[in-house]
Amino acid sequence: MTRSFLGMPATAPPDVGHLRGAEPFPAAARRALSDAQLRRNLGHATATIRSRSAAVIGEVPDWPQLRAAGRAIKTDTMARLPELLEQLEAAVTAAGGTVHWAADAVEANRIVTDLVRAAGADRVIKVKSMVTQEIGLNEALEAAGVEPVETDLAELIVQLGDDRPSHILVPAIHRNRAEIREIFLRAMPGVDPALTDEPAALAAAARRHLRQTFLSTRVAVSGANFAVAETGTLAVVESEGNGRMCLTLPETLITVMGIEKVVPTWRDLEVFLQLLPRASTGERMNPYTSMWTGVTPGDGPQAFHLVLLDNGRSAVLADPVGRQALHCIRCSACLNVCPVYERTGGHAYGSVYPGPIGAVLSPQLTGIEDNASLPYASSLCGACYDACPVMIDIPSILVHLRGRAPHPRAEATAMAAAAYTMDHPALYAAAQRAARLGRLAGRGHGLPPPLSGWTASRDLPQPPSRTFRQWWAER
Amino acid sequence: MMRVALFVTCLADTLFPQAAVATVRLLERLGHEVVFPEGQTCCGQMHVNTGYPDDALRLVRRHVRVFAPYDVVVAPSASCVGSVRHQHATVARGAGDERLASRAEAVAARTYELSEFLVDVLGVTEVGAYYPHRVTYHPTCHSLRMLRVGDRPSRLLRAVRGLDLVELPQAEQCCGFGGTFALKNADTSTAMLADKMRHVLATGADVCTAGDASCLMHIGGGLSRLRAGVRTVHLAEILASTEADPAGTPVGGAVAAAPTTGGTR
Numbered sequence: 001m002t003r004s005f006l007g008m009p010a011t012a013p014p015d016v017g018h019l020r021g022a023e024p025f026p027a028a029a030r031r032a033l034s035d036a037q038l039r040r041n042l043g044h045a046t047a048t049i050r051s052r053s054a055a056v057i058g059e060v061p062d063w064p065q066l067r068a069a070g071r072a073i074k075t076d077t078m079a080r081l082p083e084l085l086e087q088l089e090a091a092v093t094a095a096g097g098t099v100h101w102a103a104d105a106v107e108a109n110r111i112v113t114d115l116v117r118a119a120g121a122d123r124v125i126k127v128k129s130m131v132t133q134e135i136g137l138n139e140a141l142e143a144a145g146v147e148p149v150e151t152d153l154a155e156l157i158v159q160l161g162d163d164r165p166s167h168i169l170v171p172a173i174h175r176n177r178a179e180i181r182e183i184f185l186r187a188m189p190g191v192d193p194a195l196t197d198e199p200a201a202l203a204a205a206a207r208r209h210l211r212q213t214f215l216s217t218r219v220a221v222s223g224a225n226f227a228v229a230e231t232g233t234l235a236v237v238e239s240e241g242n243g244r245m246c247l248t249l250p251e252t253l254i255t256v257m258g259i260e261k262v263v264p265t266w267r268d269l270e271v272f273l274q275l276l277p278r279a280s281t282g283e284r285m286n287p288y289t290s291m292w293t294g295v296t297p298g299d300g301p302q303a304f305h306l307v308l309l310d311n312g313r314s315a316v317l318a319d320p321v322g323r324q325a326l327h328c329i330r331c332s333a334c335l336n337v338c339p340v341y342e343r344t345g346g347h348a349y350g351s352v353y354p355g356p357i358g359a360v361l362s363p364q365l366t367g368i369e370d371n372a373s374l375p376y377a378s379s380l381c382g383a384c385y386d387a388c389p390v391m392i393d394i395p396s397i398l399v400h401l402r403g404r405a406p407h408p409r410a411e412a413t414a415m416a417a418a419a420y421t422m423d424h425p426a427l428y429a430a431a432q433r434a435a436r437l438g439r440l441a442g443r444g445h446g447l448p449p450p451l452s453g454w455t456a457s458r459d460l461p462q463p464p465s466r467t468f469r470q471w472w473a474e475r
Numbered sequence: 476m477m478r479v480a481l482f483v484t485c486l487a488d489t490l491f492p493q494a495a496v497a498t499v500r501l502l503e504r505l506g507h508e509v510v511f512p513e514g515q516t517c518c519g520q521m522h523v524n525t526g527y528p529d530d531a532l533r534l535v536r537r538h539v540r541v542f543a544p545y546d547v548v549v550a551p552s553a554s555c556v557g558s559v560r561h562q563h564a565t566v567a568r569g570a571g572d573e574r575l576a577s578r579a580e581a582v583a584a585r586t587y588e589l590s591e592f593l594v595d596v597l598g599v600t601e602v603g604a605y606y607p608h609r610v611t612y613h614p615t616c617h618s619l620r621m622l623r624v625g626d627r628p629s630r631l632l633r634a635v636r637g638l639d640l641v642e643l644p645q646a647e648q649c650c651g652f653g654g655t656f657a658l659k660n661a662d663t664s665t666a667m668l669a670d671k672m673r674h675v676l677a678t679g680a681d682v683c684t685a686g687d688a689s690c691l692m693h694i695g696g697g698l699s700r701l702r703a704g705v706r707t708v709h710l711a712e713i714l715a716s717t718e719a720d721p722a723g724t725p726v727g728g729a730v731a732a733a734p735t736t737g738g739t740r
Contacts (some may be wrong), residue, residue, distance in 0.1 A: 030662045039666075339649045343666045377660060379653025379667070380524060382620035399562075402526030403569075415522060419530035422485070422516040423537055432489045453661030457668065458696030461490050468483050468492035472499075472511045 009314035010104065011367040017105040017136040017311075018164070019366050021350015024373035028348040029340075038174050042345050045173045049336045052282030060278065069271045070390040074327035077263060078317060084229040084262050085308060091232025095294020097304040102256075104311045105135035111307050112137060112221060112254055113144045119252045119303070121146065121219040127236060127243040128152035129223025130330055131258050131309060133165060133352040137221065148221070149213050151242040153206050160187035166346030166354065168332040169280050174345050177202060210242065220246040220301070224257040225329070226272060227306075230265045232293050234306070237276060239287040247290045253301035259308050260317075260326040272329060279389035280331035312365035321400040325361045327390045332357075334384035334394060340377055349374060356384035360397040368405050375401035411450075429469060436463040477597075478508045480545035482586065484555045484688070485517035487709075491688040497715035497722070498551045498589060501602060504715070514541040519566070520558035525655045528566050535563045539579050547596070548586040551711045553618030553686050556588040561621060588618065589711055590627040590686060600630045606716045607637030610708075611680040613671070613694065615687040616649050628686055628710055635713060643683075644674045652693035668697045676703060686710045 012019050021028060032038060057063055077084060089099040102108035116124055124141065126132065126148055138148040138159075150159040154172040158165050161183040165171030172180065181197040188209050195205055222243065226235040234255055236243050247253060263269065277286040295304050317323050335341045335355030346354030351362035351371065359378055363371035375398045378384075384394040407415075421427045454460065466474075479502055487495040499509045519534030538559065542548050550556050560583045567576035593599055612632060618624045632640050651657065651667025671694055675683045683698070685691050688709055695707030708722065716722035 026660050026662065029660065033662050033666050339651070339667050340660075340663055344663055375526075376656065377663075379616070379649050379651060379656045379664070381616035381649035381653070383616075383647075383649070386620055396561075396565075399524055399526075402524070403528045405526055407526060411525075412527070415525065415527045415530050419519070419522055419527070419533055422519075423533045425514055425516055428516045435489065450658040453658040453664075454696070456661060457665040457700060458657075458693065459699040460696065461692055464490065464492050466492065468488040468495040469511070469513065471492055471496060472513075 009310075009318055010312070011315050012134075012312035012365045013104050013106055014366075014370065016109070016140075017134050018352045019134060019312075019362050020370050021348075023350070025348055025350070025377040026373060028350065029344040029377070032344045032348045035345075037176070037179075038345050039343060041174055041176045042342055045170065046336045046342045049170075049282055053279060053333065053336070054282075056278045056282050056284050059284070060274070063278075066271060066275055067389055067391050070275050070329075071327065071392075073263060073268050073271060074390055078260070078323055078326055081259065081262070081317065084264055085259055087229040088227055088232060088262050089308075091229065092294055092304075092306050093232075095232045097232070097294040097306055100305060100307045102307050102309045102311070105309075108135050108256055108307050108309045108311070109137055109140035112256065113140055113146065115252070115254055115305055116141065116146050116219050117144070119219050121217070121252075123147040123149060123213075123217050124219045124221050124254075125149050125151050125213060125217045125246050125250065126155070127220065127222035127246045128155045128171070128238065129221075129256065130168060130352060131223045131256050132221060134258075135256070135309065135311060137256070149210070149217070151210055151214070151246055152238070153203060153240060153242075156206055156210070157183055160184065162187075164347060165352060167335060168330050168353065168355070168357075169335075170332075174347070214242075214245045214249055218250050219252045219254065220250040222246060222253065222255045224255050224261050225276070226269060227257055227262045228264075228266050228269065229262050233266065233291050234293075235269065235289065235291045237273070237286045237289050239281060239283070241288050244288050244290050247292065248300045250301055252303040252305070253292075254305045254307065256307045256309055259310055259313050260328075275389035276329055276331050279333040279387070312367075315367075316361070316364040319364065322360065322364050322397055324392050325357065325364060325397060327392050328357050328361065329390060331389055333387040333389060334392075337383040337387045338378075339381060339383070340379065344377075349377065356394045356398075357392070360392075360394055360401060363401055363405075368401060372405045375399075375405055429467070432467050432469075436467075476506055476508060477547055478510060478545070479592075480542060480548045481509050481511050482515065482518075482542065482548050482550035482555065482559075483511065484550055484552045486692070487551055487688050490692070491709065494551050494688050494709035494711050497709065497711040498549070500720070501711060501715040502549070504717075505597065505599065505602060510545075512541045512545070518555045518558045518563075520555060520562065521654055523558065523562050523566060528569055531562075531566050532570050532572075535566050535579060536575060539563065539575060539582050542582050542586070543578060546585060547592075548582065549589060549592045550586065551589050551686070551709060552688065553588045553615055553622045553624060554689055556586055556591075557617040557621035559583050559586050588622055588624060588686060589714075590618075590624050590631055591622065593631060593714075594627040601634040602631065602714050604635040604714050604716050605637050605718045606635050606713045606722060608682045609639040609641060609678075609680045610682045610684055610713065611641050611643045611675060611678040612646070612710075613643055613650065613675070613683055613685040613690065614646055615685050615690045618686045619647060624686070631710070631714060632684070635716075638713070641678045641680050643678055645670075646674075650690050650694050652690045654689070657693060664693075665697075668693060672697050672701065672703065675705060681705060682713075683707045684710050684713055
């Protein structure tokens with residue numbers, strides 16, 4: 001690290017990247033919920049992925065054991081992360097790569113920009129990567145006069161639409177094919193004006209658009225799904241083949257990777273490459289799994305740079321409960337099963353990491369003050385925990401983070417008063433009677449905030465003639 | 476015969492006494508003694524889940540003290556039992572009170588949700604109930620995914636004479652209650668509720684039941700607002716219902732005015 005930490009590790013810096021929303025979740029969600037097209041697109045897409053994933057998971061008799069193994073490997077990795085990262089650095093260096101350490105998004109963007117400039121390039125091709133979205137690399141490159149070209153179909157749709165990703169795996173999940181056709185007609189140079197909204201036609205248009213760029217661009221930027229400390233091998237998992245082209249065609253390859261992506265040994269990939277495709281895309285085996293170790297003379301990129309990014313991850317690691325969030329392999333299963341995500345979509349979360357995992361990861365990366373509403377963006381239904389292929393106990397982390405979030409003063413006062421009352425049975429019984437009389441007088445109409453949130457769409461129960469404890473005392 | 480301490484839950488005590496009364500009648504009918512430890516108030520789940528573990532601590536301490544003397548504790552709520560099992564010891568440890576944590580774990584090990592108690596401890600699914608209605612069952616999130624009660628409630632319902640059990644589409648999806656989530660994220664909660672109500676109405680059932688009064692308050696409050704003509708009734712009320720003593724009929728005048736769980740405005 002370029003910094004020596006004293007006390008708590010730093011969180012991700014503000015004003016760079018995409019970890020913070022412009023408004024709290026409830027306000028952003030309210031707007032999203034009123035978008036009928038969005039609701040329909042998301043409901044259809046998440047239901048489709050859910051059923052496909054459930055079907056292929058059902059085929060694996062040792063799925064519970066695989067999940068437990070995934071969790072165990074990640075727990076072990078986090079327990080000795082510094083040592084594994086140094087091992088990875090040594091292995092990558094020995095294989096002809098260069099390792100850079102970036103404390104935060106600002107450093108990572110500067111390192112990548114300098115490397116692109118040094119290679120004399122004014123354009124880079126990109127493999128879909130969450131981490132480069134996290135740090136806002138595209139904006140940093142554009143500011144330096146470098147054009148970033150997203151080559152994943154969905155990322156291209158997002159980029160051409162001047163939009164933001166709303167899903168970890170399917171960044172354009174909020175768009176349907178009619179909307180995608182409109183974006184292509186508007187923003188894709190040289191597109192056939194007779195383009196239809198058939199998925200094959202849309203993919204073919206993107207392929208024609210990208211092919212020349214693949215062949216004429218000298219620098220590629222990727223993320224990484226895994227990095228093996230033992231061998232120095234990087235792995236990218238994708239399903240279109242665009243990643244394979246980015247990773248093999250250019251002269252220079254720059255990979256930006258969150259430090260939590262390291263795994264100890266080559267054997268560990270056996271577990272994750274079974275878990276990831278079934279949990280994420282509902283495929284038995286991932287279509288394009290690219291692995292490379294440093295530089296191979298005469299084959300593929302002749303310069304390889306690995307940028308290891310912290311950007312708040314050490315702060316997450318410092319929290320014994322919250323650190324589980326670093327186990328995430330970005331499969332997005334928790335998004336697809338989340339009843340909140342399914343209705344609000346990803347943009348409401350503000351961060352590039354939406355859904356349940358985003359609700360526990362983003363506030364920890366930025367510091368809870370900057371994403372204070374996210375741990376509350378869940379009904380704690382637990383579907384995410386069941387779906388997670390590495391068994392991250394997301395509901396428990398949400399509750400833990402709520403305990404650390406800043407609380408409205410009036411709410412804190414009311415909560416303390418309620419706890420005091422409930423700790424004194426005589427006061428509690430009196431409060432029960434008072435609540436009943438108040439309800440009888442007011443009939444539950446027009447309750448003050450925050451209780452008005454209830455009566456906006458639901459009736460209150462009619463108060464009973466007596467409480468249970470009164471009945472018990474009189475029976 | 477067993478001696479069962481009723482963990483009534485603050486919500487059933489205050490707003491849905493008919494669910495607690497039904498639990499008492501059912502267990503007594505099955506030949507067991509029910510006692511009500513009067514020092515109990517609230518398990519503290521609302522405080523824990525809203526981010527106030529420090530305030531919850533005194534409620535955890537109270538709950539553990541009140542229920543420690545009993546061999547068996549039964550509650551008509553999966554959510555509150557879930558809090559006792561999965562949160563109490565964590566709250567105690569968070570406050571550095573290891574002794575309270577181990578006492579909480581001991582109480583949790585003796586605490587059962589009603590359908591668990593009936594099926595696992597008493598070994599009964601046929602409880603002698605009669606309930607001539609078309610009923611759909613909503614598995615609440617905490618009974619489904621926290622306690623894993625599985626098909627226990629359905630087995631109990633299928634054994635009820637006269638009851639026509641119809642399957643709820645997408646039953647495993649959350650109704651959108653989530654405690655203070657329903658207030659803090661009222662719009663999202665309502666969107667989830669709208670879908671749940673749509674599925675309930677699609678069954679053609681006249682009663683929606685569940686093991687938690689809280690979720691039923693939510694679903695029932697929505698159905699009542701729409702004047703949908705479908706009631707919500709706690710599982711305990713259905714299981715307590717007999718030809719001689721049908722659910723919803725005032726007995727002894729004790730909870731005479733108590734409506735079914737959904738309520739009106």
